[in-house]
Amino acid sequence: MTTATARLATEDYQQLGAALHGELITPGDPGYDEARAVYNAMIDKRPAAIARCRDTADVITCVRFAREHGAEVAVRGGGHNAAGLGVGDGALVIDMSLMRSTTVNPDDHTVRADAGCTWSDVDHATVAFGMATPSGFIASTGVAGLTLGGGIGYLSRRFGLTVDNLLAADVVLADGTFVTASESSHSDLFWALRGGGGNFGVVTSFTFRCHDIGEHGTVIGGPVFYDFADTAEVMRWYRELIPSLPEELSGWIALLTIPPVAPFPEALWGRKACGIVWCYTGPHDRADAVLEPVRSYGSPLLVGVQPMPFTMLQSAFDGLYPAGLQWYWRADFFNEISDAGIEVHLKYGERLPTGHSTMHMYPIDGAASRVAQDETAFAYRDGGWAGVIVGVDPDPANAPRISQWARDYWEELHPTSAGGAYVNFLMDEGQDRVKASYRGNYDRLAQVKRRYDPDNFFHINQNIKPVSDGAPAQSSS
């Protein structure tokens, strides 16, 4: 730590703390280690201070403080980011986790969510009204980071990505001013926020369009597991089936080890499997017809598809993946699940290094692929899949092993991919990977970045560098 930073921590940060309605936590405070920890325990960053903001005024105060004192800023929503980009060494962390209120408008079919909400908060609020907005496949993820990267989930085939359902965002900009971005106000910023990540400001709240789902929020869903030996056949069947299905039914495919916990039958604990997790959100009197191809296929080890509140399906995996595990991620988009790709899945699926390690492919088709590539910053609209390989384990001693397995798997699978990856699944992989993810939208993002954050004040993220004089500028970091 430099002398200047140390002085900032001991004197100026005390003044910042006094100005906030939330709390400021600095090294040496009792809650510091807990406050700096993120979901991925492989990340170990030591911020200069963590400002748990209580309201938008606190966020403005933090941004102005950081500007005046030349402090680096990291912004934290749910803390789930793979690369741990919600925190930064020596940075002032603007932590949104105390700002978690939601307001549902059932007449307008909208929900307004503060930026510290997790999807569990939002689903809880909307499903009570029989509605939901597209989110992800796990409820503990932060609304902010997931939304700003795009948002791929159970409802994406039917209603599009999370960003396709974003109506407005309240944002504190890099100069400390506050704007609401929507189609009719700061529309360039609104375009960029829909996939461009945390590059453009601190979002304090989001307003989403909601949709009626299932029967008053009860959907029909759950996993179907097949013996790992059937993987090639299941993957080939799945890749043909998905595009033919009504959009009320979605399913993501995984290679996994069946967890050694209830409600999975003990006889299957620890067995390698190929699984598909289904979610049908249409009227229940059509469910049998729509699910017939799923129910009649193959010889599954387990069929767990049943009626349940959408909140239950959304949170079904939260307990299996608590915060504090070691995670190493590699990802790509795929236009097809090719035969060559399936060979690679078989090779590395057989070698899953730990019980938590897994590979998922999430469909991005249907409504999500009917949005034009340049309509939002999220550029992958080809109608394929977002794939992710994750080495996961509780034991830090296994970090090298799970990382190596994921890297090797990705190296062999990558040639079968469409190129870039979902930014929310990227680790710290460099500028070329960020550019590949945004495809033709990168240059426009760099223009919007110049307009709203010309100094690259917000750079602890999958960074889009502001254009200067017609050429991409260097990061100020």
Ligand SMILES: Cc1cc2nc3c(=O)[nH]c(=O)nc-3n(C[C@H](O)[C@H](O)[C@H](O)COP(=O)(O)OP(=O)(O)OC[C@H]3O[C@@H](n4cnc5c(N)ncnc54)[C@H](O)[C@@H]3O)c2cc1C
């Ligand atoms: C177990 C697990 C499951 C996942 N499943 C899915 C899934 O199903 N679908 C999917 O789309 N993604 C999924 N993801 C990826 C997820 O979208 C990203 O990890 C996302 O970054 C998490 O958002 P967060 O707010 O929790 O993260 P954080 O770590 O808090 O932040 C992530 C990034 O967003 C920025 N940011 C956070 N809050 C704000 C804000 N208020 N204003 C501006 N910038 C902000 C941060 O600076 C950082 O760069 C999953 C991740 C995990 C760990």
